[in-house]
Amino acid sequence: MSWAGPEDIYLSTSLASYLDRKILVLLRDGRKLMGTLRSFDQFANAVLEGACERVIVGEQYCDIPLGLYVIRGENVVLIGDLDTEREELPPNMNRVSETEIKRAQKVEREASELRGTMRKRMEFLDYD
Numbered sequence: 001m002s003w004a005g006p007e008d009i010y011l012s013t014s015l016a017s018y019l020d021r022k023i024l025v026l027l028r029d030g031r032k033l034m035g036t037l038r039s040f041d042q043f044a045n046a047v048l049e050g051a052c053e054r055v056i057v058g059e060q061y062c063d064i065p066l067g068l069y070v071i072r073g074e075n076v077v078l079i080g081d082l083d084t085e086r087e088e089l090p091p092n093m094n095r096v097s098e099t100e101i102k103r104a105q106k107v108e109r110e111a112s113e114l115r116g117t118m119r120k121r122m123e124f125l126d127y128d
Contacts, residue, residue: 015040018081023048025071026078032056034082035069044073055101057108060094062101 018037025033025046035048051069055062096104 015044015046015079018079022082022084024078024080024082025076026080027071028075028077033066033069033071034063035066041073044076044079046071046073046076046079055105056093057101057104059092060096060101060104061089062096062098064098064101 015037019040021037022034023037025035025048027033032054033048033051034054035051037046038049039047048066048069048071051066052063053066055064
């Protein structure tokens with residue numbers, strides 16, 4: 001039987017291959033965090049350096065700086081490598097300030113809640 005050596009760790013499915021690289025982390029609540037992976041453990045707990053949260057509403061986006069960020073592994077849905085040489089967003093996306101994106105999020109959330117209440121009111125109309 002042969003044992004895996006330290007050089008084989010980069011060929012595995014471990015997060016070790018992402019160390020010191022810029023990554024994207026999708027969280028269970030839908031947030032998207034970007035930053036440099038500095039540390040992780042067996043539970044997918046991770047430490048991101050220079051982290052920022054990317055918020056996208058329609059054709060507007062904002063990167064909210066978070067600094068050094070610790071992520072609990074149970075909240076991680078996906079971790080992926082970011083290609084730093086490639087354009088990250090389509091050209092039609094407009095960068096806005098943090099206050100503008102928060103305002104746009106609030107409007108979007110209120111519109112979603114309104115659609116939900118309208119659906120509840122119309123449930124008695126069963127078209128099936």
